[in-house]
Amino acid sequence: MYKAIRLAVIVVLAITFFGCSNQSVYKQWGDQLVEMPKYGSKVEDVSMLVGFPPTHCDSIKLGKLLLGIHFDTVSKTNIVFFVRDGTPADNAGIRKGDKIISINSQPITNYEQVKNAFPKTLREDQPVNIVTDRGSYSVTPALAKIEQCYWNITAGTVTKVGGASSSGSSSQRFFKAACRVIDGYVTTCNSNWQD
Numbered sequence: 149m150y151k152a153i154r155l156a157v158i159v160v161l162a163i164t165f166f167g168c169s170n171q172s173v174y175k176q177w178g179d180q181l182v183e184m185p186k187y188g189s190k191v192e193d194v195s196m197l198v199g200f201p202p203t204h205c206d207s208i209k210l211g212k213l214l215l216g217i218h219f220d221t222v223s224k225t226n227i228v229f230f231v232r233d234g235t236p237a238d239n240a241g242i243r244k245g246d247k248i249i250s251i252n253s254q255p256i257t258n259y260e261q262v263k264n265a266f267p268k269t270l271r272e273d274q275p276v277n278i279v280t281d282r283g284s285y286s287v288t289p290a291l292a293k294i295e296q297c298y299w300n301i302t303a304g305t306v307t308k309v310g311g312a313s314s315s316g317s318s319s320q321r322f323f324k325a326a327c328r329v330i331d332g333y334v335t336t337c338n339s340n341w342q343d
Contacts, residue, residue, distance in 0.1 A: 203298050
């Protein structure tokens with residue numbers, strides 16, 4: 149009986165000291181923002197995470213052509229990770245899970261070949277011929293709408309009281325995030341904060 153109680157106390161202490169996160173909410177938001185582009189997140193998803201709409205979004209005038217096909221940059225395969233709704237690839241019929249076999253008659257067997265083939269083949273108003281394991285598709289790239297959206301959240305002043313002396317200091321708590329958004333989808337996010 150004594151061993152069981154002792155084991156239970158050790159488990160509770162281990163969970164308390166090693167299993168519980170003492171991370172600030174801002175740190176957790178920052179970690180989650182970095183992951184958002186992997187899952188087809190939108191501006192609304194970032195706003196839902198931080199509890200506020202963007203402070204502002206600036207339009208960026210870059211002539212980036214878009215198909216709307218995304219690949220998993222972690223596993224680095226030539227299998228489509230997701231297709232953005234309403235994009236040229238979606239309209240042509242390319243779907244999540246399709247394995248890319250060739251792009252404009254250039255054989256594709258891995259992610260690096262996909263990554264290298266698209267910049268060479270994308271031209272405005274010129275269709276790209278993509279062959280997948282489900283069929284052949286003609287996809288005409290479209291000019292992407294690119295924005296940079298910002299979230300600036302302040303949470304009040306934190307005052308630190310000095311030890312034996314009466315002097316102290318104060319600082320403003322804040323969380324700031326900036327996300328690049330292409331055709332409504334978050335592609336990168338950066339953040340900084342002060343607790």
